[in-house]
Amino acid sequence: MAHAPREIIIAKNLGFQYVGARKAAIQGIDLSIRENEFILLTGPSGCGKTSLCRCLNGLIPNFYQGEWTGELLVDGLSVTTQLTSELSRKVGYVFQNPENQLFALTVEKDIAFGPENLGLSRQEIRQRVDEAMNVTGTLPLKDLAPYELSGGQQQRVALAGVLAMKPSVIVLDEPTSFLDPRTAEEIMRATDDLRRELGLTIVVVEHRLDLVSRYAERIIVMDGGKIVADGDLEETLDEKFDLLQGLGVGVPRVSLLWTMLRRDGLVSGKVPTHLESAAASLQGMMNQ
Amino acid sequence: MITLDRVSYTYRSGQRALTDIDLNLEGGDFIAIMGENGAGKTTLAKHLNGLLKPSQGRVLVDGEDTRKASVAKLSRKVGLVFQNPDHLLFSETVRDEVAFGLKNFGFAPDVVDKQVERTLEALGLSEYTDTSPFLLSGGERKRVALAAILATEPDYLILDEPTIGQDYQQKERLRNFILQLYSQGKAVVMITHDVEFVAESNPKVILLSQGRIVARGPADSVLSKDELVKKASLVRPQMSRLFSELTNYGFPSDVIDVHRARLLLEEKLSEAKVRVAQNS
Amino acid sequence: MVIAVLVPALLFANIYVMIILLLSQLPLLLVGKVARRWALSLRAGVFLSALIFVVNLFTGSYLSAIALTLRFLVLLTSFSLFFMTTSPDDLGLALDRIGAIRWLSRRWLGYPNALSFTFTTAVRLVPTLAVDAQTVVDAQRSRGLELDKGNLLKRVRNYIPILIPLLLIAIRRSLELAEALESRGFPGKEGRTSLFQLKFRPVDYAIIALSVVAIAGSFWVFFHYKIPVL
Numbered sequence: 001m002a003h004a005p006r007e008i009i010i011a012k013n014l015g016f017q018y019v020g021a022r023k024a025a026i027q028g029i030d031l032s033i034r035e036n037e038f039i040l041l042t043g044p045s046g047c048g049k050t051s052l053c054r055c056l057n058g059l060i061p062n063f064y065q066g067e068w069t070g071e072l073l074v075d076g077l078s079v080t081t082q083l084t085s086e087l088s089r090k091v092g093y094v095f096q097n098p099e100n101q102l103f104a105l106t107v108e109k110d111i112a113f114g115p116e117n118l119g120l121s122r123q124e125i126r127q128r129v130d131e132a133m134n135v136t137g138t139l140p141l142k143d144l145a146p147y148e149l150s151g152g153q154q155q156r157v158a159l160a161g162v163l164a165m166k167p168s169v170i171v172l173d174e175p176t177s178f179l180d181p182r183t184a185e186e187i188m189r190a191t192d193d194l195r196r197e198l199g200l201t202i203v204v205v206e207h208r209l210d211l212v213s214r215y216a217e218r219i220i221v222m223d224g225g226k227i228v229a230d231g232d233l234e235e236t237l238d239e240k241f242d243l244l245q246g247l248g249v250g251v252p253r254v255s256l257l258w259t260m261l262r263r264d265g266l267v268s269g270k271v272p273t274h275l276e277s278a279a280a281s282l283q284g285m286m287n288q
Numbered sequence: 289m290i291t292l293d294r295v296s297y298t299y300r301s302g303q304r305a306l307t308d309i310d311l312n313l314e315g316g317d318f319i320a321i322m323g324e325n326g327a328g329k330t331t332l333a334k335h336l337n338g339l340l341k342p343s344q345g346r347v348l349v350d351g352e353d354t355r356k357a358s359v360a361k362l363s364r365k366v367g368l369v370f371q372n373p374d375h376l377l378f379s380e381t382v383r384d385e386v387a388f389g390l391k392n393f394g395f396a397p398d399v400v401d402k403q404v405e406r407t408l409e410a411l412g413l414s415e416y417t418d419t420s421p422f423l424l425s426g427g428e429r430k431r432v433a434l435a436a437i438l439a440t441e442p443d444y445l446i447l448d449e450p451t452i453g454q455d456y457q458q459k460e461r462l463r464n465f466i467l468q469l470y471s472q473g474k475a476v477v478m479i480t481h482d483v484e485f486v487a488e489s490n491p492k493v494i495l496l497s498q499g500r501i502v503a504r505g506p507a508d509s510v511l512s513k514d515e516l517v518k519k520a521s522l523v524r525p526q527m528s529r530l531f532s533e534l535t536n537y538g539f540p541s542d543v544i545d546v547h548r549a550r551l552l553l554e555e556k557l558s559e560a561k562v563r564v565a566q567n568s
Numbered sequence: 569m570v571i572a573v574l575v576p577a578l579l580f581a582n583i584y585v586m587i588i589l590l591l592s593q594l595p596l597l598l599v600g601k602v603a604r605r606w607a608l609s610l611r612a613g614v615f616l617s618a619l620i621f622v623v624n625l626f627t628g629s630y631l632s633a634i635a636l637t638l639r640f641l642v643l644l645t646s647f648s649l650f651f652m653t654t655s656p657d658d659l660g661l662a663l664d665r666i667g668a669i670r671w672l673s674r675r676w677l678g679y680p681n682a683l684s685f686t687f688t689t690a691v692r693l694v695p696t697l698a699v700d701a702q703t704v705v706d707a708q709r710s711r712g713l714e715l716d717k718g719n720l721l722k723r724v725r726n727y728i729p730i731l732i733p734l735l736l737i738a739i740r741r742s743l744e745l746a747e748a749l750e751s752r753g754f755p756g757k758e759g760r761t762s763l764f765q766l767k768f769r770p771v772d773y774a775i776i777a778l779s780v781v782a783i784a785g786s787f788w789v790f791f792h793y794k795i796p797v798l
Contacts, residue, residue, distance in 0.1 A: 045427050045455045057751055088753040096453070100741055101748035103692055117753035147696065151325055161752060177453050180324055180481045181523040207455045210484065210526055248457030253484065253526035253546050260550050266557040275526060279533035282553070286537055286560060339706050359709045368710045374740065375700070375707040378732035388729070392712030422736065436711065 008168060008201050009033035009056065013070035015225075016051060016060055025051035026225045029070070035168070038195055039203045040216035040233065044248045047222040049205045053171045055079060056203070058087035075168050085117065092162030096174040098154035102146035107138060107157050110146060114165045132160040135194065152183030156190070163194070169201045170194075176211060184211055191215070213252045214274040223247055238271040254278035289314045290336060290366070290444060290475070294345035297331060297499075305331040306499045309345070313444060315473040318466065320486045320507070322479075323496035324521030329479045330371075332496065333446050336477070337366040349444075364393055367442030371449040373433035377421045382413060382432055385421050389440045407439040411465070427458050444475045451482045463489050487511060487525035487544040495520050512542040613644050663687060682755060689745070697738055704733045 011031035017024040026048040033039060041049050054060040061068050062084045072079040075090040095101045104110035111132055115125040133139040136156045146154060155175055162170060172191065176184035188204075192215040195202045206212050219236050221229035221244065228247070229240050237244070237255050244251050254272055258281070261267045267285045272278035292311040298304045306328045313319065313336075321329050334340040335347050338354040347354040349362055370376060379385040383404055390400040408414045411431050416424060421432050430450070438445070447466075451459050459482075466489065470476045480486060486493065486507055493510040495503040497519045503510050510516060512528045523529075525544040535541070537556060543549050617637050624633035663669050663684035673683035705715070708729045715726050 044457060046425060059747060059751065063747055063750055084750045085753045085755070088751055093748070093751040095744065095748055097744060099696075100744040103689060103745055103749070105692070113749070113754070114752035117755065165752060174453065180521045181483050182324075182518075182521045185523060208484070248455055248460075250456040254530055257527070257530075257546055257549055257553070260546075261553060261557065264554065266554060266561070275529055275533075278530055282530070282534060285557060286534070288560065288564060334706065337710055339709065358714070360712045360714050363710050363712050368707075370703065370707045370710070372703075374737055375704045375733055376711070377736075378729045389711040392714075440712075 005035040005037075007032050008035045008075050010073045011055075011070065012072075014052075014055060014072050015069035016055060016066055018051075018064060018066040021066070024225055025066075026055070026222075027069075028226055031220075031227070031230075033201060033203070035201055036195065036199055037201055037218055038192060038216045039201075040209065040212045040219045041203055041205045041222070042207065042209065042219065042249055043222035043228075048225040049222055050173055051225075052222070053093070053173050053203065053205060056169065056171050057091040057093045058082060058084040059093070088114070088165055088167070089118065090167050090169060092165055092167040092170040094155065094158050094162055094170065094172040094175050096177050098151045098158060098178060099147070101158050102154055102161075105145055106143050107146065107149070107160075108133070108142040110157060111138075111161045111164050114161055118165070128164045128166065132164040135163065135197070136160040136190065150183070151179045152187060155179065155183075155187050159187075159190070159194070163198075167200070169203065171203045171205075173205045174207070175204070176206070188212060188215060208250045209255075210250070210252045210274075213255075214276075221247065221249065234270060234273050237273055241271065289348075289350065291348040292332075292335065292342075292345070293348070295335060295342040295347060296344040297328075297335065297340060298343045304499055306335075306342075309501060311494070311501075313475045313477065315443060315475050316470055317475045317477075318470045318489070318491040319476070320478045320480055320489075320491040320493050321496060322481060322483075322486065322493060322520055322522060324481075327496040327520065328499040329496055330448060331499075333368060333448055333477070333479055336444065336446055337368050338362040339368075360392065363389075363442070364440065365442055366444045366446065367437040367440065368446045369434055369437045369448060369450070371452065373426075373429040376433045376436060377429060380420060381418050382408065382416045382421050382424075382435075383418060385432055386435050386439045389436055393440055395440075403439050403441075407435045411435045411438070412461075427454060430454070442474075444477070445469060446477045446479070448479045449481075450478060451480060451485050459485055481522060483511060483522050483525050487527065488546070490545065508542040508544045511544050610641070610644070613641070617641060659688060659691075685755075693738070693741065693745075696741070697734070700737050700741075701730070701734055704730050704737070707733075 009031060010033075011029050014029035014031070015024050015027040029052065041052070043049055051060065054064060055072055056074060056079075058079050060066070061080065068080060074087065077087060077090060079087065102110050104113060108129060112125055112129045115128045120128070130139075133142060136159050138153070138156050138160050141149060141153060141157065146157065149157065158175075159170075170191075175191075176187055179187065188211055191202060191204070194200060204212055204216065213233065216233050218231065219229065219233045220227055221236070221240075229236055229243060237251065241251065241255070241259050245256075252273055254275060255278075258267060258271050258278060262269075262271070267281070269281060269284075272281050290311075290313040292309050295306060295309040295311075296304070297306040309332065321332065323329050331340065335342060335354070336349070338347075338349075338357060338359045341347075341355045349357070349365060352362075354362060377385060379388065386404045386407055387400050390403055395403070404417075405414075408417055411434060413428070413431055413435055416428065416432075421429060424432065434447075434450075450462055454462070463485070466476050466478070476491075478486075478491065490507050493503070493505065493507045494501055495510055495516055502519055503513070503516045511522075511525055514524060517524050524532075527546055527549045528542075528544050531539050531541070531543045531549065539552055539556075543552065617640055620640050621633050621637045624636050669683055670681070673681065677683060677686075709715070713726060713729055715723070715730075717723075718726065
């Protein structure tokens with residue numbers, strides 16, 4: 001019998017209200033995330049997804065001031081007692097805008113930035129930078145300036161910069177918003193590949209479920225600062241489809257199609273979450 | 289009508305951004321200009337209101353050559369909504385922001401007030417009339433920027449990447465709003481790489497790649513062709529890719545919209561059901 | 569090395585000296601491959617040069633006017649050369665090692681590398697903000713803003729719709745960058761290492777030696793001889 005992977009993120013009644021805000025951005029969050037999971041975090045605009053992500057790496061409460069309630073443990077560290085610089089060793093954050101996270105004159109210097117901050121030996125930094133560039137395919141870009149790169153390349157470099165910190169969790173907050181569809185799919189695939197190769201835990205915030213449904217096994221849906229659904233992606237889409245539609249979540253097109261057909265009694269069985277499973281299910285239905 | 293007649297554009301650095309663009313735009317048109325980042329979409333948009341003048345060829349807006357008209361004058365007819373609303377917003381209140389364009393064009397104060405009120409209501413922003421635009425959320429700021437351009441009622445509206453960062457509901461509202469606009473006789477041009485949004489809105493699609501138009505036509509015919517879509521660094525809509533797996537069941541190859549997909553599948557599946565019932 | 573040029577330039581007002589200083593910098597311009605950009609910066613300096621010339625024509629002889637104008641050009645060239653050939657990163661690394669700056673940084677901002685980092689980041693953001701500035705101008709022109717019309721007062725007021733968005737964008741960008749950097753451990757503890765280091769090469773030592781000689785020589789000449797303008 002295999003051991004269940006350890007819990008890497010534990011939240012108990014987590015809540016936060018920004019200074020000057022009329023109400024809490026997130027409240028009553030209870031969460032347990034296990035190592036190596038690929039989690040899709042979604043919900044309508046303003047539901048608190050980004051705020052929750054900020055808690056995971058300590059930007060809340062260190063960078064953003066406000067009132068904190070509850071507990072949050074990330075890879076053994078309590079977020080409230082650690083500085084962001086400590087938490088950055090455990091949790092990497094990739095932001096929505098590729099341009100504003102890179103700043104150095106060359107890609108190589110940018111990727112080195114994180115490990116430099118950790119006060120590691122020059123040798124160790126060199127090694128980490130080379131590894132990160134290899135694993136993200138950014139080695140050919142190493143002497144280019146960040147502003148010379150395409151959006152997709154920039155996000156890869158951002159990922160490399162994060163990986164050089166050797167975190168156990170990576171949070172990606174709408175990382176493909178500014179990317180064209182082809183590049184968006186590549187980045188998502190690369191993220192999943194890294195998860196498998198390096199045993200990382202991945203949390204992706206995304207409105208367009210189509211992009212992530214192939215890789216995410218678990219979905220967490222938020223609304224009004226609270227978690228309203230949390231579970232296996234397939235099951236949640238199957239059982240709580242109307243809830244998701246009602247919230248305005250961008251459900252996968254194939255799931256929408258299947259649900260409509262199922263309602264008319266033309267198909268039966270679980271709602272497929274992505275292209276391949278939908279095709280297989282439909283072929284199954286047609287061959288009957 | 290806006291006409292682009294063999295328009296080419298080269299930057300001062302010598303880089304060629306557009307080559308041989310021929311395009312006509314009239315009231316009632318709904319067009320999506322798509323292509324990879326750097327394909328020239330925004331450069332093309334800036335030619336429509338005179339911000340950029342063609343290096344070769346010419347752009348005519350209602351008969352007027354853009355090289356001979358000022359941007360201010362052309363902006364009365366051509367409204368260009370930039371991608372990032374923060375490049376526009378500077379006023380103390382939403383009302384002042386929306387009134388800015390109207391005042392620049394010399395409208396009388398009472399007309400300005402009325403137009404501001406009407407536009408804010410149409411976009412669901414009335415409650416924020418006296419709020420500072422900087423206190424609003426990202427999506428709301430995008431709507432304020434849209435209101436600011438729409439207030440002067442341009443005949444041609446150009447939206448640069450209006451769906452980025454928006455959630456599904458916000459996109460639905462945008463789609464309905466665009467529908468209203470072009471059915472009222474305006475021309476709406478949307479620069480976007482949101483393939484699913486285009487698949488559900490069914491505009492005419494112009495595919496730009498490396499400064500040239502590589503395809504134009506109804507969305508379902510352009511977006512269902514793999515080679516074209518690849519050139520523009522796009523992907524085919526989910527429905528198109530799904531139906532590629534189902535070709536041996538006799539489905540057409542240009543399905544991109546969920547609702548049409550459903551109808552087609554309903555037909556085939558009902559037939560299958562009947563056959564099963566008959567055989568048993 | 570800039571100092572080596574600066575000192576004689578400021579100490580003397582002799583035309584020949586100025587010409588020599590100017591010419592001595594030309595080979596450096598070629599080595600640094602910045603000759604073209606220097607020519608452009610000279611063009612920008614034409615107005616100011618003419619002003620200096622005219623003013624000095626009235627307050628002194630025409631010879632002194634020539635000398636002082638030349639001095640301006642020498643200084644302009646010298647500074648341009650410095651900034652065009654030094655990358656902000658190298659500048660940052662250099663600043664980082666200066667003890668005085670580290671001490672100041674620690675007292676004001678809490679971390680020894682904060683001050684030099686602030687400087688280099690500001691420099692890096694300049695081209696990005698330039699692009700933003702152009703976009704803001706484009707966006708506001710598309711709303712009917714005409715920047716070249718109206719009396720002086722109106723023209724100044726017309727810059728408000730340009731400056732406010734630009735300011736806010738700069739602030740937002742900085743905040744987003746700060747967030748991203750903090751997420752990667754900045755500013756780190758006391759022991760922050762740099763992957764790259766400025767190394768002194770033999771050429772550097774030679775230049776330093778030459779500069780010291782030139783500076784010392786200039787002072788000695790200044791105190792011992794009176795050099796007229798021509």
